[in-house]
Structure formats: C-alpha cells, structure tokens
Amino acid sequence: MRVQLSGIHVEIGGVTGVDLDVEPGEFVGIVGPNGSGKSTLLRALYRARRPDAGTVRVDGDDVWRTLTARRSAQRTAVLAQHSTDGFDFTVAELVATGRTPHRSAPAADREIIARALERVGMTSRADRHYATLSGGERQRVLLARALAQQGDVLVLDEPTNHLDIAAQLELLELVHELKITTLAALHDLNLAAAYCDRLYVLAAGRVVAYGPAIDVLTPALLLEVFGVRAHLGLNPLTGRPNLTFAPGDSR
Numbered sequence: 001m002r003v004q005l006s007g008i009h010v011e012i013g014g015v016t017g018v019d020l021d022v023e024p025g026e027f028v029g030i031v032g033p034n035g036s037g038k039s040t041l042l043r044a045l046y047r048a049r050r051p052d053a054g055t056v057r058v059d060g061d062d063v064w065r066t067l068t069a070r071r072s073a074q075r076t077a078v079l080a081q082h083s084t085d086g087f088d089f090t091v092a093e094l095v096a097t098g099r100t101p102h103r104s105a106p107a108a109d110r111e112i113i114a115r116a117l118e119r120v121g122m123t124s125r126a127d128r129h130y131a132t133l134s135g136g137e138r139q140r141v142l143l144a145r146a147l148a149q150q151g152d153v154l155v156l157d158e159p160t161n162h163l164d165i166a167a168q169l170e171l172l173e174l175v176h177e178l179k180i181t182t183l184a185a186l187h188d189l190n191l192a193a194a195y196c197d198r199l200y201v202l203a204a205g206r207v208v209a210y211g212p213a214i215d216v217l218t219p220a221l222l223l224e225v226f227g228v229r230a231h232l233g234l235n236p237l238t239g240r241p242n243l244t245f246a247p248g249d250s251r
C-alpha cells in the first residue's frame with residue numbers, strides 16, 4: 001500500500017509542512033537529530049497524534065478523516081522502541097494482541113500467530129514469558145505481533161535501540177525481506193543507508209533532503225544537519241554506502 005503524507009504540521013512536535021511518500025513495498029527511512037520530529041511524524045501516520053494540518057493517506061484513504069482507529073490498525077502495524085509493554089504475557093499471548101483489530105475465528109488467529117512466530121524464528125519461544133527474553137528476542141516478538149496484525153504498512157520507531165550489533169542487523173534483515181511498505185525512524189545512519197531504499201532527512205521539523213542514501217548523506221549535509229564531519233564511502237563487506245565520522249570542529 002502507498003503512504004502519502006502531505007503538508008503535515010504538528011504544533012507540539014515542531015513538524016512544519018512535511019511531505020513524504022512511500023511507494024508500495026518500499027522501505028523508507030527517516031533520519032535526523034534528536035528532537036527533529038521523526039517520532040511525531042510517525043505518530044501522525046499510525047494514528048496516535050492528530051496533525052494540526054495536512055493529510056495522511058494510506059492506500060488513498062485519509063487516515064484521520066476517513067478511517068476509524070480499527071480500520072487504520074488493520075492497515076498499519078507499529079514496532080516502537082524497545083519497551084516494557086507486555087511483561088505479563090507469554091510470547092504467544094503478546095503476538096495474539098496483534099489480532100485485536102481483526103474479527104477472525106480463533107483457529108485462523110492461531111494459524112496466523114504461528115506463522116508470524118515462525119517468520120521471526122521464535123516458534124520455540126512461544127510459551128516463554130516475554131519478560132524472560134533478551135532485548136533482541138523481544139524486538140523479534142514485537143515484529144511478530146506486527147506481522148500478526150497483517151497490515152500492509154509497517155511503522156518502525158527506533159526499532160534497534162538497545163540491541164547489540166548482531167540483533168540490529170538481524171532485525172533489519174528480517175524487515176528488509178518482508179518487502180512490505182515500511183517507514184522507519186532510525187538513528188544509526190549506516191543501518192539506514194544499508195537497508196532503506198530511500199531516506200528523508202529531518203531537521204527542526206522540516207524535510208531538508210530525500211532520496212537514496214548515497215545521494216543524500218553527503219559530508220556537507222551531515223555537517224549542516226548533525227554538525228559532524230563525515231566521509232561517505234562503501235562498506236567493503238556489503239558494498240552499501242558507509243559513513244565514518246569525526247567531531248565537527250577541527251579537534
């Protein structure tokens with residue numbers, strides 16, 4: 001499904017006149033400094049924060065004016081930052097909460113939950129308590145919950161925070177392989193460059209650049225937006241764009 005944000009303003013959140021499109025099946029990243037409005041923008045998409053102006057469309061339908069919360073949740077699933085939600089649940093129970101927006105038969109739900117767990121490699125943990133899992137395993141379970149929700153759009157808000165490097169790569173590999181329309185706020189510019197088809201760079205609530213990472217993440221932009229010196233090259237292991245950094249002044 002296509003995602004279109006047009007002229008989005010959010011007063012508290014400082015987002016000003018943002019236009020952003022995600023084509024069906026595309027994996028788009030939002031990058032930008034702390035407080036630049038990434039989460040605010042995502043919240044407007046997944047119907048958690050109503051914009052003061054502008055339109056959010058998913059598959060052509062206005063998320064805030066046409067779709068109900070339930071209809072929106074049937075289309076758009078969210079994986080937010082590592083959180084403490086769901087501590088009282090087993091893994092299977094937590095993934096089952098992804099079925100809430102749907103009214104399907106319990107047998108069909110069980111099948112969908114089992115498939116979601118299989119897809120993230122967590123079948124063997126189905127009966128474990130969520131609280132006993134590692135951070136990486138928890139994020140995979142939350143991704144399974146998002147998959148069980150069977151939306152055609154996936155929203156990720158800093159999904160790799162607090163994960164070790166292997167778990168970060170594993171999670172983004174999984175998402176990348178899903179090939180569903182995905183919009184992700186990511187702090188790690190190299191992860192964003194490696195996995196996203198296109199990036200939008202936010203600064204102080206505005207889009208200052210967008211396009212493929214190799215075109216967007218220039219030393220001049222990184223100096224202007226993040227205040228750091230950067231070298232853009234290619235990762236010798238993957239061939240993907242790769243940045244190295246130094247502090248912005250001449251120290």
Ligand SMILES: Nc1ncnc2c1ncn2[C@@H]1O[C@H](COP(=O)(O)OP(=O)(O)OP(=O)(O)O)[C@@H](O)[C@H]1O
Nearest residue numbers: 012013014032033034035036037038039040041185
């Ligand atoms: N409910 C709120 N009340 C007051 N200010 C808010 C609220 N929500 C967001 N803001 C402010 O809006 C700005 C944008 O916040 P947002 O969380 O969207 O940024 P972000 O780019 O996701 O930041 P980070 O990278 O630190 O997660 C920040 O200055 C933040 O303090």
